[in-house]
Amino acid sequence: MNQYETVIVLTPVLSDDEAKRSLDVYKEMLTGLGAEMVHEERWGLKQLAYPIKKKTTGIYFVIEYKADANVVAKLELQFNRDEQMLRYLTIRLDKFSLDYNERKRRGEIGKGRKEPAAETTTNA
Amino acid sequence: MASNKNIRFLAATKLGMTRKKYCRFKKSGIRYIDYKNPDFLLKFVNEQGKMLPRRITGNSLKYQRRVAQAVKRSRQLALMPYVTDLLK
Numbered sequence: 001m002n003q004y005e006t007v008i009v010l011t012p013v014l015s016d017d018e019a020k021r022s023l024d025v026y027k028e029m030l031t032g033l034g035a036e037m038v039h040e041e042r043w044g045l046k047q048l049a050y051p052i053k054k055k056t057t058g059i060y061f062v063i064e065y066k067a068d069a070n071v072v073a074k075l076e077l078q079f080n081r082d083e084q085m086l087r088y089l090t091i092r093l094d095k096f097s098l099d100y101n102e103r104k105r106r107g108e109i110g111k112g113r114k115e116p117a118a119e120t121t122t123n124a
Numbered sequence: 125m126a127s128n129k130n131i132r133f134l135a136a137t138k139l140g141m142t143r144k145k146y147c148r149f150k151k152s153g154i155r156y157i158d159y160k161n162p163d164f165l166l167k168f169v170n171e172q173g174k175m176l177p178r179r180i181t182g183n184s185l186k187y188q189r190r191v192a193q194a195v196k197r198s199r200q201l202a203l204m205p206y207v208t209d210l211l212k
Contacts (some may be wrong), residue, residue: 010203048202049162060201086202087201089197096156099156100158
């Protein structure tokens, strides 16, 4: 059971609840396959650095989940079939990124600030 | 031949002055470089959006590779451009 983090970019054409609904479809699929949702984040509409499929903005979602290796392949198969999906990126979280995400959720790391001023991370 | 002492330079030359480069990640104990926030990664990219070499950023090899990987991932997600002008 590794922990994965997936960032997906949906076309801006979708209204908010449509985007939310399509995300929920994926989340149900994940939990159906035995994955366990850890965290979900919605960045909403953001400007893209370069146009993708002739669109210059996209709706960003970040989901973190614990799953087996084969679950990710199935998920990405669905991503490929979805036309509303502009781009997706899945990475496996190692101990440093896991710790970073936890600390970010706890708010120890400021908005994008990388240097944890108070303590230096000397964790193993 | 003018002896070395009384050679006058018009401007203060910075020839001798080399700043000790250090790896900012080792110094501040950062362990993970997040590809999801581009404003931190912009420090390692020049105006055209191209990655800066180690001799400029001063990173150690281990962290320069992680920065490179993070920049490539954020480019993939269109958080950072592949090539642009006047990025900063």
